[in-house]
Every structure is written in structure tokens, then in C-alpha cells.
Amino acid sequence: MLLIPCPHCGPRNQEEFAYERTLDSVVRLNDAPELAIATLYARANPRGQEHEIWSHTCGQWLRLTRDRISHAIHSVEPL
């Protein structure tokens, strides 16, 4: 179980967090349809480091930079 440093609460167990999506899959409200559809269905899915959006039960949304092989968390920023 990952130990994720919530910017609001400090390090907490992964079970308090919910994974939302990768940052590159965020569809902005004013994106053109072609861009939005590409964002939804064509993802990079890199082997290694990836930016992810998670939420904590405290209500804080986070941007995690995480290595998907080693599971190492490089940075956590509030969104």
C-alpha cells in the first residue's frame, strides 16, 4: 500500500485516496471535439514516470508524479 503525502494532511495510506486518471486524459470543457475525443481514447500510457490525478478523502485533489514500474512517488502537488 502506497504512502501518499497529502499536501493538506501529510503522509497517509493509499486506501484513503482514490485514483482519478492521468493528467493527459483530462478533457477541458472548451476543448474542440476532435481534441477531446483524442484525449479520451488515445493515451500515452508511458512505461515509467506518469502524472496522475488522485483525490484524498479530505477533499483535496492532487497531482502525483509517479513511476509506474517502481511505484515511487516523485512529487505531490495540490490541484
Next chain:
Amino acid sequence: MRDAAGSIPFTFDGKAYAGQPGDTLAAALIANGVRLVARSFKLHRPRGIMGAGVEEPSALVTVGEGARAEPNARATDVFLYPGLVARSQNAWPSLAFDVGAVNSLAAALIPAGFYYKTFFGPPSRWMLYERFIRRAAGLGKPPQAPDPDHYGHRSAFCDVLVVGAGPAGLAAALTAVDAGKRVILIEQDAAPGGSLLRERVTIDGEPGVVWAANVADRIRAGGGRVLLRTTVSGYWDDNFLTAVERRVEPGQPAEGDAQVLWRVRAGEVVLATGTIERPLVFANNDLPGVMMAGAARALALRHGVAPGRRAVIATSHDEAYRTAFALADLGVEIVAILDSRTQASGPLVEAARARFVVHAGARPLRAIRRGIGLAGVDALIDGAKRRLLADCLAMSGGASPVLHLHRQAGGALEYDAARGGFLPGAGRQRHVSIGAAAGEHDLSAILTLARVVDPLGPGSPPAPGPLWHDEAPGKAFVDFQNDVTTLDLALAQREGYVSVEHTKRYTTLGMGTDQGKTGAMVALAQIADLRGVPLPDAGLTTFRPPYTPVTMGAFAGPMKGDHAAPIRRLPLAAAHDALGALWVPAGAWMRPRAYLAPDETVAQASLREARMVRASVGVVDVSSLAKFEIAGPDAVDLVAAVCATPVAKLAIGRGRYTVMLREDGMVMDDGTLWRLAEDRWLITSSTGGAARMARHLTYVADVLLGHPRAAVVDVGEHWAGLALAGPQAAAVLSGLTGAEAPAHMGLGDAVIAGVPVRVLAASYSGERAFEVHVPGHLARAVFDALVGAARGLGGGVYGLDAMDHLRVEKGHVVIGAEADGRVTPADLGLGGVLRKTGGYVGWQALQRPALVGPVGRRHLVGLTSVDHTPIAEGAMLVMREGEPPLGHVTTAAPRVAQDGAIALGLLTDGATRHGQIMLAWSPTRRSTVPVRVGPPLFYDAQGARYRD
């Protein structure tokens, strides 16, 4: 030497025995002369005790009785208690006369890959074999009754977690405690000491076992926590480990928790997990009487039990020599020591030569069976085959460091050719391996700060046993628990299952409850030899948690029965109970399904309640609906992003139906949107989607809109909601409030029974209707007033089923039934309510060609049973039985307004099929009903009744 008579009574297969304090079940059985304790998994071969701890592959027994029976317990891992009841498994009618043992004769029928080959054959073959296989092959039977035991969960953290209380682990834990660290030391055995429990050494002038107990006491005295009988089963991310503590033995009634699952977050982890001895491979190496040399030594030195009368020691390195001394001191005749090395020297070997017959370059070829046990061994000695008579063969083919946790943590491996195995390499998390687990075999090198005296002197490092090339007839096992032999490995290679991962699945190598702890490295060496590659190139299977089997109850812990999931009760639950509500779970909520009159069925009650609403007025509890208030200068932006319907022009004090989409354009939820003030909104949405909607609102606000000046408050818990519906609803309401009821889709504040309430005029039934929102703790008086007034006009309460009947007749959709995550608003006939300008979540995806194309989508339709027979929910919509479905029935209901049966369904190009007759076909419910397709609206098509 122990006394002959034991003080702890127990039974095995119904026969009474007695053992001594500290005995494992295995030790007590051997002390009582019981050698045959199990039948093997596939071949039903007689098996005895091979090991001395959790690694035991063969001696699996069921311990305990009735609901407390624990199958597949290792006899070597169960400590005796008075009244222990153990039974053998996988044998019928008895262990000695097992009918299944003919499997051994018919073994050619189930070689490696048997299951694969059967599955690739015609299905009828599997149907034929399955019955036979299920009965013949197997382990213990799980108890049928609910588990009477309690299981606890504990969380803990520490600076240093030490796994294994052998000499290395004890020394590390004590050092950490002395340095002021918070320490947890975990040991799976009932006593600290590890290898010291089976060796005769003194440390700092004390016997090893006494030293271990004293160190454990010093760790406790220094504030450390020592958990005995606890097994670390998993090493997860970020130094999070799970361990299972046995507070009682298998089958033993507990005062409190029988087991506790520990969840530990550790700063540093020290893995002092020791080694597991490897077997030698030769024909019949599974006979009762053949055991690991270390296990024989543990029986002798820890329990004072002699594993036989005449023993042969067979080994590839020095360690097993110690067994000869230990057994001889108990009066066991040492027939010979067979050492596969041609050259062996050193103090331990020299001491043995002075006392025993030692053959260098010698090894066992075949164990000789008499009855069910070992009678002797054919050995290769000085190049010739010789038969030695013995009832115990203590073997050792090297030792493998226990790397499971190191690997689970992501640690690297390093190959050590001299020991023919792997050592822990660099850790990936914050962990380090020490002691024997790190390849150190010399006790004085482990305990550098202590004075270690070993009367036999140090031995050489462990070295692997010779490879087996089937030099003698008979099965030579590499996986004793799953009956995998060297011939099975060869067969897998011949048939192309070359990689070790393939070999594993083809032969079931290492897939038993012991996960190949004993034989894995031996098997790997054989596979590498067959392939002609160096051992490290043969590959290694993954070490997965748990290290040893974990009782399911330990995972569940206290979260069982009513505690398995939270149950949410309505604020008015007591009031509904007083009215005789029949409860039904709806998500986490318990909601009234119907209020049954005497002798009424649920169906009758629901139809009566629905007709009451159509005729006069009814009250239904809708408190569980999700409710969110959104307020602030930018609230309109947030609402407009979430709701796909027009927002900005909604007048204050007015509401409208709305729908929320996912990003892929599919309907996520629906509900109503109300403008309470210029900058203040109320959204209601589905009960089941409440948590998802709460998350979605904050995602849109924080991530998409970048923290607008708008607050989202989940007010679902605050407001109880009571819906009032029917032609008399307005009369009931104005009678109680003394004011005119709001117009349809209007809202207003009012006072009912002295309680301030908010009234929303929205209809879900097709009748004029209102939702009365009242703070939950004040709801009872309002509810009583509403029900009382309704009754006065021939109405009353109604439940969930009646509400469902009413909405089906009116064609309203439910999230989860009609809106099943695969439909767009247009599919539901709601395309017209969408905001034309876009800008809401999901608007772009609705432009996808597949969604704007004219054909191929499934549309919401109404279905009328042609002959009034009820339609089966979930039935397929087909033109003829047996044809591929064109759609399905989402919700079925009786007609309320008249006799008959109707349903809603999703049907491919359904909008163009109105008027067609199809079949609602459900093979599983044996129901075929002709239905007429039409619009999803069966009642008041003009929409006259719900307006003011």
C-alpha cells in the same frame, strides 16, 4: 531424552495419543510411532513428516472439529493443546487402505499437463473426468458451517520491523531497541530462537535457546514488541507489511480473537528469515521415513523425539552431519552418512568420521518401501549399488535463503554458483536481509558481539545436491505436495513448455499450499539441466503473497455479517416500521418496499398503493436522494459545467429536469436543478449515484474550473425528503400549509405542523406532486401530518415498488436500469433537453460519428404485453426465440391505471420499430412473452395531470 508418557491428550484419526508441552503435532505423532499421516494430492501416495515448520509439503492434516475445523494445516506447524483433534485428508476409507491409491497404478492417466490436454479435448471428456478428478484429487475439506471464531485487525508502525527471531533477527532487534528505536520483532514459531531451537550451541555461556529467550525479554523490556506465532504474509509498497498472528492453535477455541491481522508501516525492515533446507532427488524420495536432515535434528534436539531406530544420513554438505550426532545421542543407530561430495573435510566431517561410517561420493538411488514406510535405501557407494537397511533417511540437498519477502518488496537477486541458488541483492524499498537469509551460515559471523561455542565446530557453506537423471526406477519428486516428479518436468520440456512459468502451469509445480518452498530450487536445477542452460538462465517464478496460507476470516476481520458494509437507515425509519414497512436494500440504504395489509402479497400491496396515488394521494419517503447545494458568485459556471441542460436562464424559485453526462457522452445521472437565489442552487440526483456525484462536482470545480468562487455542500444527510403525489396532493399540501401550493416546477417555503419546510413541485409519477424537504431531525411531525391528511382524502403511504410502477407507466428512466452507462440522452429520448451551446461535461463526445449517425443505437422503448402476461425483467428482445437479441427489457411493471403488463426496454433502432410485435424471451426464467413496441409512455400522453 523425553519421558515415554505424554501429558497432553490428543487424537489422530480417532485414536487417542498423548504428547508433551512444546510438541508440534508432528513431533507428538512421531513420538507415538505414527509415521503415515497423509496421502498425496494427486497420486494418493503414503506420506509422512518431512519438514519441521511452515515449509512442510507433505504432512497436511485437518485440525479441529465442526465449524472450527481447519483443513490443510501442516502437522509441523501446529502446537499441541489438550483435546486437539486431527484427521488425515484425501484418503478413503482410511489412511492405511486408501482406495485412491490405485491412482498411483493408473498414474500414467494423469501425467503432467493432464488438465491442459483435457481442456483442449472435446468438452464431453472434461464432463466425464471432472467427477472422478474432483473426488480423487484434493486437499482437506473446508468446514460448511459459519466460522465461529473472531478475527481482529490491528495497525501498527515502527522504526524497525525485524522478521524472524533467529540469532540474526534477535541480535538486530536488540541493537535497534538499544539505539532507542521503536521495534517490532515478528516470529512465526511459538518460541524465539530460529535455528538455535535445533542446534546445540552456547552463546555467552548460555544454551542457545535460553540466550534467545533472554534476548527476547530484553527487547520487550526495552519497549520493543515481540509477536510470536505471527507470520509476515505480505510485503507491499512503501514498507507496508501484513502479518497474521495466531492467538490460538488451529481448531482451538479462543477467548477473544483467534487470529489478528497486523498491518504495519515500518521505517526500516530487517529480513532475518533464515533458510529452507532442500531435499535430495532420488526414486521414492517421498516415502514416510524420508525427511529433511534439519527436521530430524529439530525432532531430536528440540522435542527429544527419535525419528527412527536406524538412520541413514544423505547430504551434499556439512550441515546434515550435525543430524548424525543429534540422532546418535538419542540412541538412534547411524547406519551410514552418504556424502555426495568426493572430497569432504573440516572439523565437522572429521568428528563424524571418528564416530560414524562416512561414505564420500555416495548418494541414495532409491528408497525401499515395506508396507507404508521406509525399510531401506539402495545407495551408490564407491561406484557400486548397495542396500542399507534403515527406517529413517535424513537428507539435505543444500539450503535456500527465504527470499519471499525480499522479492515481494521488489529486491534484486544474485546468483551464487557455490550454493546453487540465489541470495538477496539490492533492496528496492527500505529493507535489508541479514543472517542465513543473506547467505551467512556461520553463527559466530552472525553474532559478532557474542561468544559462540559450537561443540561440533563450524561447517562448510551449504552446497547443492547432485542432479537426478533417473538412474533408478521409481518416482523422484521435486514438488512433494503437488506430486511433480522429474519425469513430469522432462515431459513438459518435451512438449514445449520450456520456460519455467510454462512448466509451472503445465505440471502444477509450486502451485500447492506450500508454494514450492521445499522443492522449487531443486526443480529449477533439474529444469536448467534438461534445457542445458545455467541455472540463473532457467528463470524464476514470481514470489507472491501470502507467504503461508491465510484464513479468509483474518482478511475479513470484524467486517462480517452486519458489519460487512454500512447500512444506512432513513431518518424516518421508526415511523415506517410503525406503519408495517417491508424493507428492501437499495444501495447502502434500507428503504420501504411496500406497506403490506394482512394477507396481502408484495405485488398486491404495491399495485394497491400505486392505484391509490392515481386515484387520490400518496406519501413516499425519498430522503435517500442525493442533494447538493452550490453557492457563490461562480456557482452558475459550476452548475452549467455539470448539468447538460439550460441553466443560466432558470428563474429564481424555479426548477427543471436535468441530466448529467460522463465525458464519453453517456448519461451518468439525472435529477432536478433548482435556483434558490441568484447565486444559490440545489441539485437533486439519484440515491445510488450520490457518492459519484459528490466526487464529480468537486472534480469539475477543482480540476476543470480551477477553484471557482463556488462552494459545493452535500446536503443529502441534512434534508429528509417526502414526496406527495396524486390528484389530491395540492389539496393536502395547502390544507397543511394554509397557502397555495407552488406551481409545477416551482418552489416555496412553508410551515407544516410547526416545522419550516421547503416545497419543490416536481413529479416523478405522472401526477401533480411535491417534494417536501425538512431537516431530518424534525421530519417525524411533518410525515405524520402529511400521512394523516392523505388518509383523510382516501390516500396513504406508498413504497419503492409502487413508485417504480408509477414511473414505468409514465416512462421515466432510472439510473442503472435504463441509463446503464451505455446510453446517451438521445437514446433515452432526451436529446431535446440538452443545451445547444455545449460547454458541459460530455458535450464533445456526443459529436462522435457513431453517436450522431442515424442507425444502430439502442433506444428507450415502451413494451406492452400483448396477452397481459407479465414480462420478465432482463429478457432479450428478439423476433424469434434463439435469434441474437436486438435489445433487452430494463424494467417490467404491471399497468397501474388498468389491467395488463408493461415494461421499458432498450432496443436497437427502437424509435423506428414502434408498432412491431417482438418476443421478450428469457431462457433462464423460461418466459416468452409477445410484446408490442411503442413509445415509452403509457399514461397521460398529453401531460395534463401533473400540471397545476
